[in-house]
Amino acid sequence: MARRRRLDVPGYPQHVIQRGNNRNACFFEDRDYRAYLEFLGLAIAKTGCRLHAYVLMTNHVHLLLTGQHVGAISGLMQSLGRRYVRFINRQYRRTGSLWDGRFKSSLIASDRYLLACYRYVEMNPVRAGLVRDPGDYPWSSFRHHVNKRRDLLIDDHELFRALGPNREMRAERYRKLFREPLEEPSLQRIRRSIDGGRVLGSERFGRRARAASGRRLVSPKESG
Numbered sequence: 001m002a003r004r005r006r007l008d009v010p011g012y013p014q015h016v017i018q019r020g021n022n023r024n025a026c027f028f029e030d031r032d033y034r035a036y037l038e039f040l041g042l043a044i045a046k047t048g049c050r051l052h053a054y055v056l057m058t059n060h061v062h063l064l065l066t067g068q069h070v071g072a073i074s075g076l077m078q079s080l081g082r083r084y085v086r087f088i089n090r091q092y093r094r095t096g097s098l099w100d101g102r103f104k105s106s107l108i109a110s111d112r113y114l115l116a117c118y119r120y121v122e123m124n125p126v127r128a129g130l131v132r133d134p135g136d137y138p139w140s141s142f143r144h145h146v147n148k149r150r151d152l153l154i155d156d157h158e159l160f161r162a163l164g165p166n167r168e169m170r171a172e173r174y175r176k177l178f179r180e181p182l183e184e185p186s187l188q189r190i191r192r193s194i195d196g197g198r199v200l201g202s203e204r205f206g207r208r209a210r211a212a213s214g215r216r217l218v219s220p221k222e223s224g
Contacts, residue, residue, distance in 0.1 A: 007107045007197060009209050010069050013052060013157060015117050015194055016077065018103040019060040026098055027058055032088065033139045036061070039083040041153055047076040050155040053117075055124045055140035062121040064114070066157070077103050106193040107209060109201025113190075114159050117200070118145070118174075119182055120190050134178065147171035 007014075020026035027033050033056050040063075044051055049072050053064040067073040085098045108114050122145070125137035134142040144151035145160070147167050164170040182190075193200040199209055 006074065006105060007199065007209070008067070008070050008073065009107060010067055010072070012209065013064055013066045013108045013110050013114055014073055015106045015108055015121070015190070015200065016063040016065055016073065016103055017060060017194055018077065019100040021097045021100045023059050023100065025059050026088070027056060028092065035087050036084050037153065039080050039087070042083070043076040043080040044153065046079055047072045049073055049076045051153050052155065052157045052160070053121050053141045053145070055121050055137070057124055057128065062124060064117055064121060073105065104194050104197060106197065107199045107201070109199070109205035110157065110159050111205070112202065113200045114157060115177065116182060116186055117190060118160070119177055120187065123178070123182070145171065146175050
């Protein structure tokens with residue numbers, strides 16, 4: 001059976017997730033996380049993608065990316081994956097697959113859902129019980145967004161920049177978003193969208209995306 005073609009509309013952000021094979025670990029030591037971020041930077045430079053947020057968990061990664069042309073995000077993930085697998089296999093004298101097949105992705109309606117996806121991504125370590133506060137986890141973009149450190153990999157999305165006229169105000173307003181957890185319907189909507197490769201957005205956004213992509217895109221609401 002032919003693989004389903006990805007939803008890929010340049011200029012729209014996408015939520016990308018890639019898991020370790022059989023949900024096994026893909027990071028083993030701090031140097032592995034650092035290497036992944038280094039290779040991510042190289043892949044960004046090569047493909048011209050914009051990275052808005054990320055978290056590296058023990059056995060999977062979440063990235064929020066915008067590609068500037070069709071195939072840019074796929075190219076980034078291929079380049080990043082090859083470099084990182086070679087690194088891990090060399091470091092740990094292993095062979096075979098590290099990743100669990102293809103990465104998953106969901107096209108995001110940035111006018112409503114993007115900041116919810118920011119929160120979903122950066123709260124992963126809290127939901128997993130690794131830390132009590134997202135700022136305590138070193139391998140995510142949260143500290144950048146609350147102005148605790150500069151992350152040169154991050155290219156702030158326009159919707160994030162609209163939170164305030166300067167970094168201090170944006171950081172304050174962004175942290176306020178984390179005072180209340182995402183509601184369960186929002187969590188489930190995000191999960192269904194990425195698991196099914198669907199649009200995360202409104203009916204209006206879905207119509208615009210369908211016209212731009214030339215194929216029918218299904219939103220969570222449409223899919224039930």
